[in-house]
Amino acid sequence: MKKAYFDFSSRLQDLQEKSLLRRLREFKPTEGMSALFDGKESIHFSSNDYLGLSRHPMVIEGAVKATKEYGTSCSASRLISGNNPLFSALERTVAQWKGKQKALIFPSGYMAALASVSSLVGKADMILMDSFSHASLWEGARLSHATLRVFDHNEPKNLKKLLERYAGDFKKILIITESLFSMDGDIAPLEEIVELKEHFEAYLLLDDAHAEGILGENGGGLATALDLADKVDVILGTFSKALGSQGGYVAAEQSIIDWMINSAKSFIFTTALSPSCVAAAASALDIIQSKEGAMLRRKLKDNISHFFEENLANSFFCSPIIPIKIGTESKTIEVSAILEQKGIYLPPIRYPTVPRGEARLRISLTAIHRADQIDYLKEALKKLGVL
Ligand SMILES: Cc1ncc(COP(=O)(O)O)c(C=O)c1O
Incomplete structure (x- = not known):
């Protein structure tokens, strides 16, 4: 018989009830910022590969x-x-x-x-x-x-x-x-x-x-x-x-x-x-550190500018990380799942990564996102009333 000490099922159940349970997803890159998540083709907005160098x-x-x-x-x-x-x-x-x-x-x-x-x-x-x-x-x-x-x-x-x-x-x-x-x-x-x-x-x-x-x-x-x-x-x-x-x-x-x-x-x-x-x-x-690097940074700024519909080319700082704060963990999971059905991968960010009740979607833009992919994301977020 399993020792009770090593039985985590009630703790996992507790996490599930609080909308805090995490599970591993399988990710396979396809082209650009498209990828298969658990076999489903999606646009990927959660990578930290801001300049797209991992497949350079x-x-x-x-x-x-x-x-x-x-x-x-x-x-x-x-x-x-x-x-x-x-x-x-x-x-x-x-x-x-x-x-x-x-x-x-x-x-x-x-x-x-x-x-x-x-x-x-x-x-x-x-x-x-x-x-x-x-x-x-x-x-x-x-x-x-x-x-x-x-x-x-x-x-x-x-x-x-x-x-x-x-x-x-x-x-x-x-x-x-x-x-x-x-x-x-x-x-x-x-x-x-x-x-x-x-x-x-x-x-x-x-x-x-x-x-x-x-x-x-x-x-x-x-x-x-x-x-x-x-x-x-x-x-x-x-x-x-x-x-x-x-x-x-x-x-x-x-x-x-x-x-x-x-x-x-x-x-x-x-x-x-x-x-x-x-x-x-x-x-x-x-x-x-090369000219190509400068060009990729410009492209990243162009994509951030495109998202905000504002020319940020000359700003010292503009962030590729764009939090969409939703609040409750359960609502954030729901919004993320709807986006996933539309072919947008944006996983919910929840406690303890962020404080309780401050769950969010964390968009991270890269230099290799296309403008039409960003437009598609924005349209979906607007339709859901979170942008
Ligand atoms: C601010 C910050 N520091 C440190 C780390 C850890 O870096 P690594 O992923 O290389 O372990 C991360 C990664 O998530 C991070 O976001």
Whole structure:
């Protein structure tokens, strides 16, 4: 007989009743932003591949070449024998791209976040984190054993109050924020946060996952676009969004990187990122920093402009992430299912990814969506009364 402790059926039933049950869907890309979801052809509006690089011939070629040369796996952690020359080459490029001294690659952005937060601060320290920060940053904060306080989303005034209250009580204070927020598509007031950080002699960690490839002349993300990279102590990012690959990284000064190599469990005790992913990210980064990258960023802006029916070509920032807030989880599931019947794949985003009662559809536009696909989406959303 099954032990009751391992029987999760009532908990799953509870999730089902609260419209919070998740299940895996099968996805197979077909052409452009079309894909088969559980066998049904749909237009895909939920990818983080903002520039469409995951199927770019040069990126694929990079991955194939590296696989032929190095095999499918590094077969060891980087500190043992997994550290092939692709890593140091990409780490140099990433560091330059982010305006930092050094970079360190991890098997995922999630692991890079765990590593950086938990190795930067400890018991005697405090973390002040934007309330909308990604789950990986919360988890990193928990692992660090630092005292955690949250400031209201994108509210530097609230951050200032907390800094005034706690400065001096802790050995160091680490401020954490995302740059382009993954579920809301808004951007952190980085200049104001940097001012506060400097004034209170705190440290700053910026998760640039969704801004890179998109913001700044060479797609370097928010800190470089604002020429503030030297004021941000640690920048982390991922190859899994606009770079169309997989893996994450931390960019910072040499001593921070060396400390992570010696202390971060999600770096030390895991097999190195596969050669194909490192090489794909390197090819994507070449494209992102080239004329083609600039052209793809323009195309992405054109698509965002098309969605909003407003010319955003000259705006510093316009977000490919467009939340359509619906409210209840059950209604969001219902709207998503109707869209799916019409051949639009836009899955419901629910608690705990977003707060309870703030369920939404998260549209993410890419450079390779066609105008008629965007029109079709808008028409469907309007007919449903959610746009
Ligand atoms: C803001 C943010 N940080 C970190 C991550 C983790 O990146 P990865 O998918 O490479 O693990 C994500 C991905 O969902 C993210 O949205």
